[in-house]
Amino acid sequence: MNNMQVYSKYVISVSLIFVLSIFTIFSISEVQAAENIFVNAKSFENTIIIEFENGEGNTSNIKTIRMWLSSDNSFTSFKSEPGWGGGKYSDGQLLVFTATNPLKPGESVKFGVITDKKASGINWKILDQNENQIDTGNTLPQEISQASPIIEEDAKMIEEIKETAASLYGTKKFIPEKLRVDSNVRLVGNGFNSEQLLQFYLDNISLKSIKTDKQGNFIATLHIPDTVNPGTSEFIIKNEFGDLQSTSINISESKNRFLRQASEFEITDIPREIRMEDTLSISGNGPPLTTIILSINNEQDVLEKVRVIDINPNGKWSFEEIVTTDEILGAKTYLLKNGLNYILREIEFKSDKLLSFSTAATR
Secondary structure (H helix, E strand, O other), X not given: OHHHHHHHHHHHHHHHHHHHHHHHHHHHHHHHHOOOEEEEEEEEOOEEEEEEEEOOOOOOOEEEEEEEOOOOOOEEEEEEOOOEEEEEEOOOXXXXXXEEEEEOOOOEEEEEEEEOOOOOOEEEEEEOOOOOEXXXXXXXXXXXXXXXXXXXXHHHHHHHHHHHHHHHOOEEEEEOOOEEOOEEEEEEEEOOOOOOEEEEEEOOEXXXXXXOOOOOOEEEEEEEOOOOOOEEEEEEEXXXXXXXXXXXXXXXXXXXXXXXXXXXXXXXXXXXXXXXOXXXXXXXXXXXXXXXXXXXXXXXXXXXXEEEEEOOOOOEEEEEEEOXXXXXXXXXXXXXXXXXXXXXXXXXXXXXXXXXXOOEEEO
């Protein structure tokens, strides 16, 4: 009996040791699999320099770094090292930096940012080339003052951010402010870098390239394609270094959404005679949003009147005019021109109620 108890205790002990060994092995494996990302940040007033280091023993390369603030704060501008393109999103609350050449283990990169208000911390997420998360966290910047010892490169970056951030990411204005599908819009930019090549994108659609003048300003006419869906889109300005500025814009439906297709210029209703104090009415169809020039000549072929008639968005047009008692009686020629097309009609002006039919010519 005693031997049986000793044997049972031995089996239980061996089992516990085996389980603990497995747990220890898995724990060590998990620790070894974790990537070491070292992050430190320094702040001076609203300016922050944040550095990311890819640990030497890591196996992943860093391709993308995302930074965001609390909901009551936003980034006003930023500066990245060469080889890193950056952009603002979500009304300035999110920064996304992407490397041309991924950051290898043992390498580091610095970014300079300016916030709207003093930041209590910066949230960050690091991704590899396949958009897999390597690490994420929150870093509290270490506050420094002018009296604090600042290494030369940090001091230089702080000054560069203050001096160039506004010009790197200047202001822009759309004219008109309401944007529509399948329409032209004028974009006026001020305060960008001098003589800098800029590329404009709407989501992933390339719209145009332009070079700023010596003052960093530009004026460009852009066309919003008819393939764009109404709603919210990202308008992006990107320079030749990969730096970009992103803004969410709202695009309305095309103003021409209800337009008829270009139709034949024609008259659908016109009287052959008219009498005094009646209303002369002429109507027809034509290419939407174009113009008709109406010329009225008397029997002696003397020009009496010229009228302008607009064709509405539905391709309809009409002309009305009261015939006064001082009108010259007789046949009058009505010549209606729309572009290269014209229609010629005669209307008999009479003082009695007898009908009189006229000749007509159309080309």
